[in-house]
Amino acid sequence: MREQYYYDEPYLKEYSSYVAAVNEKGIILDSTISYAEGGGQPGDRGTINGISYSNTIHEGDHILHVVDPSSFKVGDEVHIQLDWPHRYDFMQQHTAQHLLSGLMFTEFGIGTLAVHQGDEILTIETDRMDIPEETLLSLEEKANRKICENHKVSYLELSHADAEKLDLRRSIKVEGDVRIVVIEGVDKIACGGIHTATTGEIGSIIYMGSELIRGHVRTIWKTGDRAVRERRANAEVVKELSRLLSSPREKISSQVTSLLEQISNLKHQKAALEKEVAIKLYDMKESVFVSSVPLSSYQDIEADRNFAAIYTDEDRLNWLLRCEDPNVFKAFKEHFSSLGLKGGGRGPMYQGSGDKAKIDELIRILEGLLDE
Ligand SMILES: [Zn+2]
Structure with missing residues (x-):
């Protein structure tokens, strides 16, 4: 069994294994379901024998669980429990990122330069200086369509030479054997991250906006439960504004514009009186x-x-x-x-x-x- 057992069983939430090594930063296990930080995806956290660990990272060729090592010794049997909401959230973020980058490339010819899966938002830095808003809204629609169609996400483990024969949108950055993630009908790319098994599990994607960074357009997204919370928060604000202004949603914007005009006129009048x-x-x-x-x-x-x-x-x-x-x-x-x-x-x-x-x-x- 390989040490990176999370690749074989990405949906396991708990798992038993043995301590293979202990050092001052934490412990290395015989095999683990705890994903090690990489490819823009944060490392897993959770508990090992009830003791909290804060991160999982690569250390040399092994996977280190960042934990107080004083309670562990080589050979101990341990039980890992993942912080599953954290892990699943990032599986959704990561799969959504492939879906967006893949569609961006195939539908609009826009390349991805860098991605960041943050605690709040997902950002994709593109190779463009300017992207029309309609393009990004159309991308949002297409991505949500692919979520509804529930495409399968699968993997190919190939030799470097075989992987290079595939028509990938991004060159392969790793040495040796290559793990290719295939989102049926959408994207095929070398990636060491963990993804959901289908696009349907992403739930939904919301386009939040874009900004110019280092001369490139960086697009901002929310997905999974975050998208649900975002919609709910926006709906609350609209509801409250609607109540305060006694206006239906369609009229909030014109009401606020007219109030701002009134305020500005009153300020001028006040200054003249003063x-x-x-x-x-x-x-x-x-x-x-x-x-x-x-x-x-x-x-x-x-x-x-x-x-x-x-x-x-x-x-x-x-x-x-x-x-x-x-x-x-x-x-x-x-x-x-x-x-x-x-x-x-x-x-x-x-x-x-x-x-x-x-x-x-x-x-x-x-x-x-x-x-x-
Ligand atoms: Zn990936």
Whole structure:
């Protein structure tokens, strides 16, 4: 029996074997159903004799289970239990990736440069700088059709020379004998990963979007239970928006667009009103005053005298000083550290913030400077 027993029995969830070697990182078994990380697919995890192991990796020609080795010695009989939801999720991701890369190539002539099977999403980096959205939506449809048709996934174990005679979409990267995964009528490629037995087990595939990375389009997908959760989460958001806006789904987008327009108009109106208030406050001819509107409202008022305005928000005070003589600002700056102030500017307008608790002291100092 070969050490990589997972190739023979990819659906075994638990298994008994013997410890063949122990080292500081973990243990090597006589044979194992625990898949070793590779080909973009993460290694398996689970328990061995009830002790959790976090990963399975290749070590030289063997397969190492990453586990605290102190409880094991060579010759021990062990019982492995896989974290099956984790493993099956990645079997689905991996099979979906072949389905997508295969169809992308045969239907649209697009090559795959790199793939990543993440905990949340599956990404496929293509050899294109640009792919129309319709192409990727059409790919999503075709892939889901292949899932419904439930194609068989099988394997060929061939010598390197025989494998090279097959018309594969990607050159063979390994030495020696080659394991070919064949998705009936869809794809044929050299791969050391673990896949579902049929395309139907993928469940469904959702196209999530694409982005440009290193000058290539990277496409993003969700599949299996993740696709179900994604649809459910989206449906929840739509339902909630529909309730909040009292709108059917078809009208949410136009409703939100019109609300955003209203908000933008109101913001403009508010700014215009605040500016009017600022002008009125300025016209009252106080040298220093507390403003009821934000200091941005004073930015472009036509001022012909020196003044200071203070505006407080929830936790800070903001100050604005207009003075023709830079020496006035210089003198004001000498009080910065005692008043906990910050700020600066280019004459005649200076602006900054400070500690709200020091407002009375600040007013006194500004009055002193401006009324001189
Ligand atoms: Zn594969």
